[in-house]
Amino acid sequence: MRRFLLSFPFLALVLTACPSNTNPPLGRGSISGTVTLAATPGSLDANKLKVGPSSFPQLRDSEFVAGEVIIKFRPTISLQSVQNLRVGGVILQRVQDLGLEATSLYRAVGVDQAGTLELIRQLSARSDVVYAHPNFILKAFKTPNDDFYSLQWHYSKINLPQAWDIEDGTTNDVIVAVIDTGIVKAHPDFAGKLLPGYDFISNPQTANDGNGRDPDPEDTGNAGSEEEASGYHGTHVAGTVAAATNNSLGVAGVSWGAKIVPVRVLGVGGGSLADIIAGMTWAAGLSVTGVPNIAKPAQVLNLSLGGKFRCTDAPAYQDAINAINAQPQKPIIVVAAGNSADNASLYAPASCTGVITVGATEFRNFRSYYSNWGPRIDVMAPGGDSSVDRNDDKYVDGVLSTMKDDKATGADQYIYSFLQGTSMASPHVAGVAALMKSKKPTLDVTEALDILKRTARPLSNSACDGAYTNPYPTPSRALTSSDCGAGLVDVQAALSELGGSTPQPSFTLLINPTSAAITPGGSSQFTVSIARTGGFNSVVTLSLQGAPSGVSAQFNPNTTTANSSTMTLNVAGGTATGTYTLTVQGTGGSLTRTVGLSLTVGNPPPPVSLSGTLVAALFVTSTGAVDINKSKGVTLNQNSQNAPYNISDLEAGDYIVLAWKDVDGNGDVTQGDYLGGYVNSAGDLLLVQPTKSGINVAMDIVQGTGHLSTKADSFTPLLPKLKR
Template sequence: MSFSSKARWWPRLGAALLLAAAPLVQAADGTYGRVIVKLKPDASVLRSSVVQVQSAGGSTQTHLMQRLGQRRGLVVQDGREVGPRVHVAMAQGLSSEALAAVLAKDGDVMYAVPDRLRRLHSVYPDDPLFSNVSNPNVAAGQWFLRTPDVDAPHAAINAQAAWVRTVPVRGSGITVAEIDTGVRTDHPDLVDKLHPGANMISYASVAGVPKPGGRSTDPSDLGDWVDQNGINEINSELKTTVDCQVLDTSTWHGTKVAGIIGAKADNGIGGASVAPEAMILPVRALGKCGGWDSDIMAGMRWAAGLPVDGVSTPPVANARVINMSLGGSDTCSLAYKEVIAELTALNVVIVASAGNDNGLAVSTPANCPGVIAVAGVRHVGAKVRYSSLGPEVSLSAPAGNCENATGDCLYTMLTTTNSGDKDPVSNANGGSIYTDQMSRWANGTSFAAPQVSGAAALLLQARSSLTPAAVSSLLRRHARAFPTSGDPLASGRCVAPSAAEQFECYCTTQTCGAGMLDVDAAVQAALTDPVAVITVKPSTQATPQPNQPVYLNAAQSMVSPVGGSMSSYAWQVLDDGGIVNASGWSRNSVETQLTPTAPGAFKVQLQVTDDSGRSATIDQWVYVPASVPVTNTSTSSGGGGGSVDGAALIGLALFTLMASVSYQRRSRVRAVASTRRTRRP
């Protein structure tokens, strides 16, 4: 070989050897940063010679992040690919925030945000548990599915009426993806309702499987219990100290959520569900101690039919609805915003639980634009003690409660579960049970969100052309008004979230969304009416600002099923909040504008009428914050369960008050009784 030919290949070989062999430098405090990086389309690193290596998740990838880190003077490992040009980068000796700040400075990088750990938030059918139960502490079987009347609590969601229409609406033909802990696939109320799913958990110790683990086509819930040895194993595999606590029993959270979305009805066993003819696509992204944002986002993309690293098999049927009963305390990152926008453009409806943070702010991803965020109410309609709240909430639904003056745990959410304390028990050995049995309660906003996801499936069966914005509008417009009295535990009106907790309180449309879910009213409107949709578009900012015009657009509104075109628009200001003046604005055009003079909120109404003469309205609050958060690709408050200054674990916000801890003491359950394993999200 000539010297000239050596000169051509030797630098590339040298770089390859350096990347393959570079040792990790362990910092004294053991920090190990994790970051989600998106590269620009013309990134030079994409054109460079790369080395094929084994990633942390076990698949062979190009070593783009190591090369990127080397350019910034860092030793960086490649994690999973999340999507096109979106990768996970990891480095020891740096916090996630610090690693993001360094990588964001590279000219090839579009954004770099911390990868956080998220936690769980948790005709009458002939199914015997729908109308009655054996456990005297559960007041009325599946009370939450019924039509509110003298025999059903005020907060019941009226799903039952949709099932018995002249043309029943039960979710037929619609697939709902459930991003969660997986599902017990042999449960008789679910066994015929599941499409083949996937496991997105990148780490064997988190998934509870033998090494090397990695993504697969098995969505089975293997249990999320964890002892100290298990935590130590996770720490070792993740090269950090995980913010995680011992959990003595498994939650079977995904199985519970699946049962509320789409458990089979009229099969003579168990209970019913909101959408008993919808199919469920189980996606396991949460395991022991939680689940990473990057794995959750990968699960979202795969469920929508987009290619994902490590799972070559596409879903049998792409999801029209995605349910995420999980989250963590955080602002919505650019990575989440991008995935949500990508899926919304594909007409995928995304629903997430608001969180169980005792009246503090809404969690991520529920606080992301384009997500239908669901808060929790008690059976009488007041905010349940543990539910988070805030202006991001779209509407509320029953979240179960053990908050009663008698001390009894009443009106919990009856659904499917497993009898195993730690590891699953097969159906053949009696493992398939329901949450009224063995004191396995199901309470939390985790179980409010799947009611809304099931309702979205019914709307999409009723009218398949509905967009995510139209589904949200229908659910909000036809929600029932919150009560203002009648709850002996409520202590006045709910107020905007702050650093102070607030427990039972009377919801307002600025704290708990538009109202309480009414499934049949929304289905009826979908079958017959136009849909009014308001899009808020600040001129140049991502968020409305004082003294800057706010554009209100009705172009995404939809005509009725018998309409051909929209004939008129009518706007009005219902509450000026003391910050807008409506004089002189355009009241009858597809787009109008108002200019707020100060921070605060104002409420507008849009009425649309199509050429069939049918009309629809929608009310919407527009919020003008005191200060607009700076969008910076180098930082993110991240999400979830732990302070990821040192650990960066996604706080899989265990947004449930699960049976194992929720009512062992026969006393009023406080939100602190959640099974979440780290600090509250």
């Protein structure tokens, strides 16, 4: 594979191509395709050409299955009539029912990631389609007498030993579904704790067990795979939730009485959203085609997994959560915030509504250096830090739980290991939810979240910001207490607050969606829900806090005794671009409640048309330089955001294809212009030899400061010269 680098201070173009013919064909040819303006503008990387796939720049960092699309049709459409779809000459076949209304997984053969997003763009424009989005890939976020209980420092941090005197999880049966990599059923610390589960991984290669879906959720670990595999992640998570406790063996689980339903959805390289949705809905008691219904639906679901995409990018995910929350057993869904030291609003399921999103703390009750943060965090729980031993117990300060050693045999392979991550924090809270459900079976996610947040111990600004020395990406801004949600869970206080059958009057604010990207001059609407508990019926007055200059909100109604209000968020023209943490505050009676919202003020909308856009084929020499005299360009005059192009009479050889809209008319490629190239899924410019069709280019906004280099062999002068 040949790679070329055209260097200049502002922008580096990496060119990748399959081997060129030593003797290129004689004669002249053409290059043709389609140019598209980004439907939702992002920004062109200031250091390398990283144009997002067709029309979906917000999904650049997301992973998804090429050729697979999750589609929801309007209720009037019979799924039998859409078993096969033809979209732009590509055939999509319906392959999997997700257990959601009129929603299925479709697959097209031989389509790459860019082609998948183009299919989604076309499907989204159809009148019979409610939504179409990728099949995203998600990955794991990594005083009893039990032998190793003394090493479980993380339990005392949340006052769990004291809480066990109030409720140990044996008052009423509670079932917790661990939606993860499966489980090592033979581990002795799961004796008597497991209920029948299911393996929902449909791809045999991902499953790493020789088949697709089956009734055996055994965690296969790393055996037989050189790729990223499970590492017994689900086994570790399940041990924190409910390992057999007070059995003179191993470790203690948070809930002594809870039973575990292992639901296997992650394998080699993670798992697909379609499989995860199927596993979630099945565990909660909903029907999934081809799978026997669960005997006893789960009351708590733990998802220590996620992907870098907003929940609004995958509405099927939110649909699944809504359907689960509507089940009669009132399930509580607990999810990990993510381990990227990033805004949790950019990840799913952390950014979904109707779930409890958990960040991680370490031994000092600081936010763990890796933990995601921001307005979508509800509470924090111990996730550990395996790089240090701050408590001087001669072991790293990770979370200790059940594990397997593939190198050992017999009983020696069932071990206990320290891991760190929000994946380890989430099952702490799932176990607490199981304790709360054992004490009060009618508890739902709204009341549970209200109690957990009211009784949590806030982290200070410095504790949330994280005074650590571990080398890791630091947050993009100084964090404050609110970026760690309500703080560290306090199990004793939560169970005490739960009290008897009648909770104290209270309310919780929820917002949907939890994040938004709005361009200057635009607006967006949100539903602010007022979840009232314990007979709370006071008037609630709503307001927006922390808004930057140019951002305002109107609530309809503003003061209400109802259960919801519509908030319209307005972003004035000229508002500075960036990501902001906003707070919606509700005051009623003597109570004040808040809910966070992440707002990204983006670039202005794309130009109304491609008219005036230059599409260029730049001739690349054998040394990697561009020969402007052998390069050609055409100017589009179509008054649209999607138009064909054809560059003819090209000499045989290698070309890169670029498109440029000179928005400011200054004759140079500068900030605010639109730029794009023919790239692969990694964003590398591909070499093209004429004659070639289907060379499609997606354009996005150039963001940065100053002009590009004006060196003769650099990028800046090339396009203006062709536009003469």
